Amino acid sequence: MSSDIGKTLLQERHIGGVLFDGGWRAAANVVDAVEPATGAKLGRVGMASPAAVAEAAARARLVQPAWAATAYERRAEILRKAAQVAEEHRAEIAGWMVRESGSVPAKAEFEVALTIKALYEAAAMPSQAAGAVLPSQPGRLSFAKRRPIGVVGVISPFNFPLYLAMRAVAPAIAVGNAVVLKPDPRTALCGGHVIARLFEEAGLPEGVLAVLPGDGAAGTALTEDRNIGMIQFTGSTAAGRRVGEAAGRNLKKVSLELGGKNSFIVLDDADLDLAVRNAVWSVYLHQGQICMSAGRVLVQSGIAEKFTTMLADHAGRLPVGDPASGQVALGPLINRAQADHALGIVRAAVAGGAKLEAGGSSDGLFFQPTVLAGVSSGNPAFAEEIFAPVAVVTTFDTDEEAVALANDTDYGLSAAIVSRNVGRALALGERLNVGLLHINDATVNDEVVNPFGGVGASGNGTSIGGPANWEEFTQWQWVTIRAEPPAYPL
Structure with a gap:
């Protein structure tokens, strides 16, 4: 020794x-x-x-x-x-x-x-x-x-x-x-x-x-x-x-x-403040460089406008900088290639009809927390794993549509559903093709004692x-x- x-x-x-x-x-x-x-x-x-x-x-x-x-x-x-x-x-x-x-x-x-x-x-x-x-x-x-x-x-x-x-x-x-x-x-x-x-x-x-x-x-x-x-x-x-x-x-x-293109699903009976806080954790933790990060934020249409405004406001208040200073919520991306990859997807998403509600730029490797709203299923940001602090917001009308949107991917790692009705959330969750499912929690979760793995391309x-x-x-x-x-x- x-x-x-x-x-x-x-x-x-x-x-x-x-x-x-x-x-x-x-x-x-x-x-x-x-x-x-x-x-x-x-x-x-x-x-x-x-x-x-x-x-x-x-x-x-x-x-x-x-x-x-x-x-x-x-x-x-x-x-x-x-x-x-x-x-x-x-x-x-x-x-x-x-x-x-x-x-x-x-x-x-x-x-x-x-x-x-x-x-x-x-x-x-x-x-x-x-x-x-x-x-x-x-x-x-x-x-x-x-x-x-x-x-x-x-x-x-x-x-x-x-x-x-x-x-x-x-x-x-x-x-x-x-x-x-x-x-x-x-x-x-x-x-x-x-x-x-x-x-x-x-x-x-x-x-x-x-x-x-x-x-x-x-x-x-x-x-x-x-x-x-x-x-x-x-x-x-x-x-x-x-x-x-x-x-x-x-x-x-x-x-x-x-990898994963994980869905964070917000139903219309959710507590919006708690939903936003869990979405922020799911999207922005470690600059979004986590296989479980929420690559899609699916929000029921009746609450989508208010939720998106709250999310963009929260994202805009997250400080970005050198983590050694101890005063930031987000540090740098791992390298220039990753920053360029994320910027390219954000620009393509906006060109494809998405609305930039927050962020969208980087200073070197320091990528601003970004919110893209109105992202359709055909938009590049909907399909591709970004691995950066980018919230991709897509709306849905019915629980069946939420399931279809969440399953519209080759990936199958993590999903989260926020709702006051646990039975409704469980019924929706049972239809998702994922290895990890969290009701009233974030997509980013690991407690060591749990089996961890995905299906499909995950x-x-x-x-x-x-x-x-x-x-x-x-x-x-x-x-x-x-x-x-x-x-x-x-």
């Missing part, structure tokens, strides 16, 4: 262009870690080559059987220790997220809390029942048990970089797998090196975890490496299709948590989190036992 507890978690040697495979090693290819709000250099990030991925995967496969055979109490102890280290350094970790990912402090602190919870939940897994006794004929014992897959490759995104990596890394390790994590290079420090340090301090055996930031070539290497048995990917649908295709071609288990029908983790990160083995072999008649 390292002796750095009591000091900063990430020291100069951890942010100087290195990779982690149980130890910190200099990388041949290095890029700058950049603060999106200011352009300041935060450190250096090592970029893994396909050869580095192959080496780490081979080592992980070599050490994984011993890790799986480690006493369940010891595996649980290491996960609890990682959580305790995170608690000790939570302010530092949140600070890295503010600077590297553009998170406002409240969002960063919330993400650290989710991550700590994920570690403690994973620490409970080793002591849980891992199988079932099955019915069989007299004199024959038949049971099924869950076994680790072997080596799990995790490819994680930039938006919730710490939690969306840890929610896969922690349970995979808990049940006896080794893990090769490829975090997004744009958030490799807070979403990768922090995780490496937590497990290093917790005493995880060398080689059980590797953290290898890299580009698409490194991701491809993960999907093709024969030593890796599963890929857990969180990211865009376009990239997820490529990952799923490659993993399937190489007969790997694959979990895909992808995923491949798998879930991650809570009870789903056993299904995700293990595989069944059927075992039968007799006192002596039977005398088969053939």
